[in-house]
Amino acid sequence: MTTDALQPPVADARPIIRTHHGDAVEDRYEWLRAKEDADVLAHLTAENSFTEARTAHLEPLRERIFEEIKGRTLETDLSVPSRRGDWWYYARTVEGRQYGIHCRAPIADPSDWTPPLLSPDSDVPGEQVLLDGNVEADGHEFFSLGSLDISNDGTRMLYGVDTAGDERYTLRIRDLVAGADFGDVIEGTFSGAVFSPDGRHVVYTTVDDAWRPDTVWLHEVGTDAASDRKLFTEPDERYWVGAGFTRSDKYLVIGVGSSITSEEFLVDADDLTAEPRAVWPRREGVEYSLTHAVVGGEDVLYILHNDGALDFELVRVAASDPMGERHVVVPHEPGRRLLDVSAYRDWAITEYRRDGLARVGILDYATDAVREIGFDEELYAVGASGSAEWAPPVIRLGFASFVTPSTVFDYDVERAQLLLRKQQPVLGGYDATEYGQERVWATAADGTRIPVSLVWKRSHGHPGDAPRPLHLYGYGSYEHSIEPGFSVARLSLLDRGVIFAIAHVRGGGEMGRQWYEDGKLLAKRNTFTDFVDVARHLVDQGYTQPDRLVAEGGSAGGLLMGAVANLAPELFAGIVAGVPFVDALTTILDPSLPLTVIEWDEWGDPLHNPDVYAYMKSYSPYENVREGVTYPRILAVTSLNDTRVFYVEPAKWVARLREVGADALLKCEMVAGHGGVSGRYNSWRERAFELAWILDVVGAAELTS
Incomplete structure (x- = not known):
């Protein structure tokens, strides 16, 4: 069958009417939210089959990119040891194994803070394997550690494991002297559990029905979890809760925070059952x-x-x-x-x-x-x-x-x-001098200068010498900064002549708190228009041209991708949207969904405020798919068990895009969470899939260095 003959899955139109502030909206695809429904699972399976068939011609390229990533990576390796107590702690990776192996070795000279030079091919004197992720993951399609801590005396280890991708961890405790687990099993914990300084207790948090960490618990090692003591609970749905000990081991600190307000409580570490005392009482906005x-x-x-x-x-x-x-x-x-x-x-x-x-x-x-x-x-x-x-x-x-x-x-x-x-x-003869990096500035419509970070391979010429394929990444929410860091996988783009760029748009934290304030709530559109202005700048300056420009973003950056697809579809040849928050208005209107109430500080409260409702409706990607325009090719990647951005958002978005004739693909991992697949080889293959698609879109699929 030729790719032209393939027909995409067509989601049934099962309209419901949603009314807020006198505005009635018909939603034809909300039925896809029923995660356990056989029709929904069949539709997602059909989407995966269609995506695989439509991209089958890229399989050789995907395999080459996977082998490039693998070939540049020292698969059997050791991390730099970190000192704690009487031990050096480090992690091993072993060729052919998906997950890391957590180890320790005794400190030979307590006065020497120089970490030992360990060879991955040699035995380490006194090495003790604490936790082998490959053993723990055996029999599971997904595996993630959410907690890992060692008691101060080095005799006990706690670890929390998620085998579904829903970020709910089963906590266990291991006796490192006997080499066996205690009987303690604590289900449904959040990440970040820690031992008390004396190692007799574990402090952990749990989540409410909206996946909000709301309660701190104290567990005595060797006892039934049913008898655990509740130390603190936060009833306000806008606030997350976390807990940990100061490095001095003097205090347990319980932190409570929303996007704009925080409060911290102290408990003396030698009396953990005492009432937590506030340091500074919370004040809105502080x-x-x-x-x-x-x-x-x-x-x-x-x-x-x-x-x-x-x-x-x-x-x-x-x-x-x-x-x-x-x-x-x-x-x-x-x-x-x-x-x-x-x-x-x-x-x-x-x-x-x-x-x-x-x-x-x-x-x-x-x-x-x-x-x-x-x-x-x-x-x-x-x-x-x-x-x-x-x-x-x-x-x-x-x-x-x-x-x-x-x-x-x-x-x-x-x-x-x-x-x-x-x-x-970086194996294979990597030479940093063969690559260039620089910061350039684009000007937004309101005159704001937007920083843009660029990296390229010098042998293909300096950016701006001639239009080149360009991969533009963006995020722009939660004051999160996208750093100009290194990527082995990215070399597969750069070596084929692709320029990589980050648009540091407002809503992120790159340029200070005001940069964030100017890209949230009723200023959120600045995030989207900044990205469009950066793309136009890169085209106008001769770095690239629209038919060779691919944009990418994930999660809230996926919202950015959906928004710019509607605002300026003519600027992009393709868009990759990872776990994209593209049905933002529907989600933020429903306080029963995970994290919604917490998110009101970031996006506004459209449920109770008609101005916020109208503003969000004006940019939410699913609400604003346009008739009569030619959309760029779109690849949406999601996970069935994502608890942060539900799979239903990209599933609905792709269905709506198809209504207007867009070439949109949906790839849904059926056993994974917000971070995608687990295991390094699985992750490399996932990234190879995306990079091959990008290279195909920009016409560089067959180019090499």
Whole structure:
């Protein structure tokens, strides 16, 4: 059968009428939400079959790309060991195995903080395998770890496993001395469970029916979960709850937060059944986070907050009187967005953004001075991975750029010296000098300058010399920044002459808090028009042309993809929408759906506010599919068990697009969640599928380096 003869699945039209604020809307495809219905499953299966048939001609290219990814990856490898207590902890990957293996080895010299140089092909003296993901995943199509923690004395391990993709984890506890699990089994937990400092208890959270983490529990190791003690519950549906211990082990911190408001509670670690006490009572619109330190013999809290400080400031207060005098440590500075502070015994790490790039600095307790750690690339991503130890002489940093593979440094604080521990090997003769990266700026219709990050292979010419295939990525929500990091898979595009670009549109966090504020709620359209303006800029400047331009985004970035497809379909040859939030209005109108009420702070409340309703209806992709236009080719990828963006959204969107003659494909993973398939080989094949489709759309499928 030829691809021209293939006919796409046609979803039945089963209209329902939805009425809000006097506006009646007919929805023909809402019936697809019935996940367990045989007709729905049959339709999704038919969509998968159609997509596979329509892309069958790309199978050889998919296989080549998969082999390129595999061939550039050192499959049997070791992570850089991290120190905790008497052990070095690290992970192994083994050729042919999907999942990592978590291990540890004893520390030979307690005074030596230099991690041992381990060879993946050699035995490690005293190595102990803590958890082999391949063993745990055996018999399951999906496997994900949501919690993994070791007790301070190194004798116990907890781990939480999800085998469906719905991000609900079964928690177990292992005796590392005996090498066997305790009888404790706790079902339905959220991610991030931790041991108490004495290792006798586990603190974990559970979710409500809307998938909102709302309750913190205390479990005593060796007892029935039915007797677990409820430490805290948050009844307000707008707030998530999380819990963890300070690095000092002094306090359990219970954090409560919405998109715009937060509150934190302290519980003394030696009396976990005590009533949690609020640090600063919540005030609408005020966000803060804290870390504990000891300065001058006094217990203090370093608090990062935005009370009268748009881009946040850092203050220090007495732990015994957090509502008392505030000592300003790092004052508010417009355009320098303070992100995090993490305290150690002798100093703290601060993380912030300036000029669109991530920064890391060391805070001196005595002087309040911050010493920034410098890097010499124009574009890069950097972050502190931290240490479980209270008094380390070094901090662990992760660094990468578009052209520099993921790199691990230890930073010697006293000597102000970066110590290279490892750089991700890229096999096959990768040479960073063969690739170029730079930041350019596009101008939005309202005059705002939008940063755009570019990477390309130099042998194909400098961007702008002649129009080239271009892959444009965007997100633009939740103040989340898309970093210019390294990707092995992306090399398969660059080597075929494709330019890769990130449009750092408003709604993200790249340029500070105001950048986020200007792309949310009733300013959300800026996110979409910024992306369109970036695409036009890249065309106008000769980087590419519409028939060679593919856009991509996932989740809220999938909403962006759906919106720009409606706004400027003529600008793009293709669009990849991953787990796309394309039926936004329907979702945000229904408070019974997971996360809806929490999302009102990000998008607005269309259920109760007619202005928000009208605004969201004006841009929601499913609501605004247009007649009489030629849409770009569209690939929508989703997962049946996604609890964040339901599969039904792209399923409905594709059905509606087909009504207007669009060439739209739906690929639904039937055993996966929001992050897609599990297992590294499965993930590589999934990405190879998408990259082959992109190359086919831009006419570069047969090009090589």
